[in-house]
Amino acid sequence: MIIIATGITGSGRADYIRKVKKYAEDMGKEIDVIDIGPRMFRKAEQLRVSIPENKILDLDPLALGFLRATIFEEVLSDIDEYKKDDRDLIISLHASFRWRKVLLPAFDFYYLRKLEPDFYVTIINTVYRIRESMYLKNDIKHWLERLSLKELLIWQDEEIFTTKIVADFQGVPHYIISGADTPYTLYKIIYDVEKAKKENRKPAKKAYLSYPMTMIRKNVDITSDKDALVEKLRENNVVVFDPAMVEDMILVELLNETADEKIKPPDAEVPIPRQEVEEAKQYIIEQTVIRDYRLIDQSDFVVVFYPVTELSAGVLSEMIYAFTHQKDVYAFFPHRISPFFKYYSTKVFEDISELVSFISNL
16 A cells, blocks of 8 residues: 655644654554655765755756655655555655745655555644744754744645645545544554555444534543543544644634733744744634545544534534535534534534444444
8 A cells, every 4th residue: 555645844744744654563564655855965965065044945946856756756666565555655745845935846746646646644743833943953943934824724725735735636534633643543543444445345434523612622531531532432443533643723713812012832842933833823723624524525424522512603604614524523512502513513512431432332
């Protein structure tokens, strides 16, 4: 099986793929990884050409295209062995670069067609974590000098969009996974979803978890219950897409709660100038909505975890979106339920164990 993984600089793509490879080894599977970017630098060194990290995108487009093509030709020379069922390969690359305020292509579609990948995945992350990664890592620090918080959001959205366009054109699935997620998620998609389909086995179910994030985040006990539900679902062979893996909205909340000139989430090391967050605010709000809808699109059904009594417009919107896009909605409501919540639920449960038991038998 061949998987192409994209993701912008700072998204944690390379680290996440390494974790998936290690997880697969622990499970008795073998995944080879080819990271196109580092290979290009090594090839340049073999050709006795020194290219600094912060200068490669300033190369003449023909020279850059030739260097990239050389690497893909090498990859293609061994690709047939991965088109069998016993070996798996993840090819890690960028779909696009946002450089000098211009969007640049980072792949040659000719070679993507030759590779015939089984599916694509885009590794994404919380935008302040991407920015912080750029700030703390010297080899990618030059990106931070060029891109504001808003531009990082735009670039990540372009990476998702470009990858999905290519996947749709090739007629293969496209997934979005957070670099902060557990390696279990991509591992299960590879072996128990996509490979299961190829081998005519019953694929594992994929669920989007919908819950009132702002309310739950402020309650440690409820957050713990939510995490326990995720683990129970995974124990029952369900791939769970948890929107908390990307938490951009915390920046908007902090913007509204403080007048400080620097915005710094509790788990962050590097503060962000208030003006940058204000400029990015609308992008954060709208991308959060669309990203969650995209996660619903790649799921088989939605699981609603609703242990509070307050009304959440976000949860109701996600239920309506799922219900009207032919997705079943299985909801945990231990309290009195609104008729609107009930209308957009396929089945309602008052006991969490009954919900898990039901889903495990789907």
